Amino acid sequence: xxxxxxxxxxxxxxxxxxxxxxxxxxxxxxxxxxxxxxxxxxxxxxxxxxxxxxxxxxxxxxxxxxxxxxxxxxxxxxxxxxxxxxxxxxxxxxxxxxxxxxxxxxxxxxxxxxxxxxxxxxxxxxxxxxxxxxxxxxxxxxxxxxxxxxxxxxxxxxxxxxxxxxxxxxxxxxxxxxxxxxxxxxxxxxxxxxxxxxxxxxxxxxxxxxxxxxxxxxxxxxxxxxxxxxxxxxxxxxxxxxxxxxxxxxxxxxxxxxxxxxxxxxxxxxxxxxxxxxxxxxxxxxxxxxxxxxxxxxxxxxxxxxxxxxxxxxxxxxxxxxxxxxxxxxxxxxxxxxxxxxxxxxxxxxxxxxxxxxxxxxxxxxxxxxxxxxxxxxxxxxxx
Numbered sequence: 001x002x003x004x005x006x007x008x009x010x011x012x013x014x015x016x017x018x019x020x021x022x023x024x025x026x027x028x029x030x031x032x033x034x035x036x037x038x039x040x041x042x043x044x045x046x047x048x049x050x051x052x053x054x055x056x057x058x059x060x061x062x063x064x065x066x067x068x069x070x071x072x073x074x075x076x077x078x079x080x081x082x083x084x085x086x087x088x089x090x091x092x093x094x095x096x097x098x099x100x101x102x103x104x105x106x107x108x109x110x111x112x113x114x115x116x117x118x119x120x121x122x123x124x125x126x127x128x129x130x131x132x133x134x135x136x137x138x139x140x141x142x143x144x145x146x147x148x149x150x151x152x153x154x155x156x157x158x159x160x161x162x163x164x165x166x167x168x169x170x171x172x173x174x175x176x177x178x179x180x181x182x183x184x185x186x187x188x189x190x191x192x193x194x195x196x197x198x199x200x201x202x203x204x205x206x207x208x209x210x211x212x213x214x215x216x217x218x219x220x221x222x223x224x225x226x227x228x229x230x231x232x233x234x235x236x237x238x239x240x241x242x243x244x245x246x247x248x249x250x251x252x253x254x255x256x257x258x259x260x261x262x263x264x265x266x267x268x269x270x271x272x273x274x275x276x277x278x279x280x281x282x283x284x285x286x287x288x289x290x291x292x293x294x295x296x297x298x299x300x301x302x303x304x305x306x307x308x309x310x311x312x313x314x315x316x317x318x319x320x321x322x323x324x325x326x327x328x329x330x331x332x333x334x335x336x337x338x339x340x341x342x343x344x345x346x347x348x349x350x351x352x353x354x355x356x357x358x359x360x361x362x363x364x365x366x367x368x369x370x371x372x373x374x375x376x377x378x379x380x381x382x383x384x
Contacts, residue, residue, distance in 0.1 A: 036210070092119070144176060155175055155220070
């Protein structure tokens with residue numbers, strides 16, 4: 001991993017910075033964080049601007065519609081957009097950061113041509129239909145059933161914590177196609193159109209009042225066999241590709257955001273007098289070191305992914321485990337600095353603190369990540 005910048009990379013940074021300076025003041029006001037239809041429109045509008053400027057899917061392969069940027073250019077992009085206060089991917093999270101990359105890695109030429117351009121152009125939103133009421137951390141225990149009927153799969157069951165389901169056009173859906181097989185062997189990865197008959201979406205309200213998750217009920221929903229990514233019953237392997245993206249590179253932009261927030265927390269502490277607390281200063285100093293280390297780990301993971309065909313390795317679990325807990329501690333420290341104001345939902349960092357509570361569960365619980373690190377990196381025997 002080379003941490004120096006070439007003249008070409010410096011030029012790329014300067015062009016991007018100039019473009020952000022010119023375009024960000026022209027954006028419309030951000031919608032309410034609780035209004036997901038308005039947020040969808042806002043996020044898709046920003047994605048279209050990125051596409052028109054040549055920054056959409058920057059690190060995606062060229063044959064998937066991206067620019068084939070180097071890992072360093074990708075990281076420069078993340079740094080500069082976050083520092084400039086550019087919009088986050090928002091409702092585009094699933095499509096851009098793991099469903100799209102999965103299709104790019106595992107999909108057929110026809111599937112790539114159908115699904116990837118609308119994601120990059122800001123025309124379609126994806127949701128994630130993985131977890132179920134009785135299959136969260138033990139994802140392979142899922143029960144949503146799909147059986148072949150001619151050129152379709154007929155799907156019945158339910159999903160929960162389905163990210164962005166109420167505003168999505170497509171769902172990356174895991175189904176059981178062989179109930180007699182061992183639980184990891186009988187799973188298939190489907191792309192399900194969210195306007196298909198038989199789908200009921202019931203939004204779930206979070207602690208912060210948002211409805212970015214939902215329950216999804218499937219009653220004999222017909223999904224074309226052509227929408228299957230990978231072979232029938234090979235969905236667990238395809239899912240591991242999806243989760244590699246979700247844990248390995250999907251959160252990298254947030255590390256930059258957390259470093260910015262940490263600096264703001266320190267400034268607030270100096271302003272309100274809480275900086276005089278030596279324990280708080282040590283806590284913020286340790287967090288600064290931890291996020292600097294996470295950024296270096298991010299650089300390593302992105303570089304490794306580039307060297308292995310673009311799919312992140314198991315090092316993503318190390319990152320996800322450490323980042324989840326560091327993020328929680330960061331916003332706990334922010335609440336300590338704010339004092340009673342931390343209870344005000346309109347105050348900066350309060351909603352982020354509530355959201356941070358989910359990070360040790362989302363994209364695989366911390367317990368799951370520890371098992372992955374122990375078994376696949378350290379070579380320890382599996383527990384019984």
